[in-house]
Amino acid sequence: MRVNAHGLDIDAICRQARAAARAIEWLSSQQRRDVLYAMSEAINAQSSDILAANARDVTAGESTGLSPAMLDRLRLDDDRLHAMTAGVRAVADLPDPLHIDLNERIHANGMRIRRVAVPLGVIAMIYESRPNVTADAGSLCFKAGNAVILKGGSEALESNRAILQAMEQGGVSCGMPAHAMQLLDTRDRSVVHDLLQRYDTIDLVIPRGGEGLIRAVAGHATMPVLKHYKGICHVYVDVDADLEMALNIVENGKVQRPGVCNATETVLVHESIADAFLPRLARRLAGYGVELRGDARTCAVIPDAIAAHDDDWSAEYLDLILSIRVVSSADAAMDHIDHHGSRHSDVIVSENAATAQRFLRGVDSAAVYVNASSRFTDGAEFGLGAEIGISTDKVHARGPCGIESLTSYKYIIEGRGQIRP
């Protein structure tokens, strides 16, 4: 057995994951669904063990000085466990994404050539404090026929271990292959580096957490990564905007849930309506205590606004702060978004169909909106079911990633002895 400082045998873990991935391939759609229901029941049955393990994590976190926000993400209770098991059952009930003919063609020589959806194979999930990711990600990967290797945050290790034990016990009792879900049971982060070398085994790695974690994973991974760094979402209020609608959309984007990646961070305002719009915007947001950081033109109209610095235009505040800039045209807004944006979600508010179409085509982001809030960028809202993550890359999957992004395809060619002339 080859072990490293972290005490885990990555070779064995990878070998087991690959064998499990091959074994899952033989399960029927109904069997995969049944396994997930059994997991949900096992989490319920072992809820007191899971809550006890979680209490140990929380106590340790308090003593090591985790922030209140981190402790909140870490903490489980009956409601959160209930949501977790409901989530596993919801994944179980998703339409099966596998073994679907994506297209079919009959070759001139008579061969039938089909492109068929298949699992990706082995997926690695690397995440931070929230232990519900163990159940969410584990069940989504399994539903799509994949083996998964999970590495959660060290502060949540006892919780993750208890959740995984329940899921594995429930799953295996119902026909899940051994090692279909493996947890890297260590607090040593060096295990992540070793894992990221294994492009021979791992078909996709998905980091979930802060930008630092994601950059570290993307920087060291030798296999494809599904990721987004941050969401700097813009609302451009056009000269032809319905200003009341624009106020609603900015308010919703900024204050409905400021700490998430699809919250609005920057408002771009056409110069011809700046004098009319900006005072109303300031009044609308004042009640929420939103801090406004504006360019010179904005500050001239809104006396309470703070002068924005250059790095405000590239800041993901995740907080009740909004940057505001006055621009000369829709094209200038698009230039700003191209230069400062994060290719996540951007909005135009305009009643002018031609301007809206130009914005929709010209803005190179995962989700581009006309006359709606950036807060809708979400797997469930887009009809994808549960979401494994959001991608701001442009290959494989872009935007909110549902179960389809955990699949690949293969070509199946059926002939009667055809050879190539």
Added chain:
Amino acid sequence: MRVNAHGLDIDAICRQARAAARAIEWLSSQQRRDVLYAMSEAINAQSSDILAANARDVTAGESTGLSPAMLDRLRLDDDRLHAMTAGVRAVADLPDPLHIDLNERIHANGMRIRRVAVPLGVIAMIYESRPNVTADAGSLCFKAGNAVILKGGSEALESNRAILQAMEQGGVSCGMPAHAMQLLDTRDRSVVHDLLQRYDTIDLVIPRGGEGLIRAVAGHATMPVLKHYKGICHVYVDVDADLEMALNIVENGKVQRPGVCNATETVLVHESIADAFLPRLARRLAGYGVELRGDARTCAVIPDAIAAHDDDWSAEYLDLILSIRVVSSADAAMDHIDHHGSRHSDVIVSENAATAQRFLRGVDSAAVYVNASSRFTDGAEFGLGAEIGISTDKVHARGPCGIESLTSYKYIIEGRGQIRP
């Protein structure tokens, strides 16, 4: 201007490529087609310059001792130039992959959510001696709305420069944005390393060439890579095979064009038909001078076969050499393929539908065949039109990659003021 040892300003090249990608977005489908036709005409018009440049490359290659095979790949003549321009026109005439609604959903709140095909953005191509890749890859990337940065082999630099000059001149005269196609005009390989750091600009890198080139690119790239390392394609001759059909399929896979990645390298033979099949196989291949490397059982039946070593099972010969192994079952064949294969193209020859279905499902390769030659794994044969490469990865695109693999999608959401409750 920041320059390195290679004398090129990568910052400027990346900035120009990104600006060109944005500008291409505004061209209509007809404009992109017209640009490609203009490129084809310009290559024709400047054929004497291109052939003269190529002659200088060939002369230099002869004096530096390039192998005859390399020189053959490098050399252009009227026929090859004719094929090159016909290829550019064929790409021009492909169906436009852009601005197609891939799916559409109306949200309960009335928003229209569409997934729409868009260009990837900026693609980097890194390739070796064949100068026709400059025209093939350049035209495919442009047809799909992308800017492209090309780095060809140093031995083909004069040829590539002449081809690109013609394409650029023809294209720009017809409305192609400047810098939509850029050639890294240097023989210094360090430029590739610099380019591979630019994940901020380059959305996809495609290496084409030998395994060494591809491993070097994949090892250093900070952006997604579309690639395959090699093709170790298997034919499994089942106990229920039509042996005459199996002979035809193995013969075609091995000898029709042995130097390509979809040629057959290994034959796995069910033990119950080994005595009947192997002597016939040896006779069939003898006329082509195919060297046979077998396991002990094969060598017992075919006296002329050489004993295979362990590394024969993982060898991509690209030559008139075939490895042969006798296996106890279809599952044993699948285990062999899982252990030694390259996830490229694998074949079962069997009249037993259940065995064939088991093989099709259990073999984790880009293309899995029943009763047809592995030589069909090709973009044109699969109906994809021209091929930019073959992928043995499982994300984004798998198997032969046509123009669709050079696109991404974005979500376009059209509302009337919807906000998230």
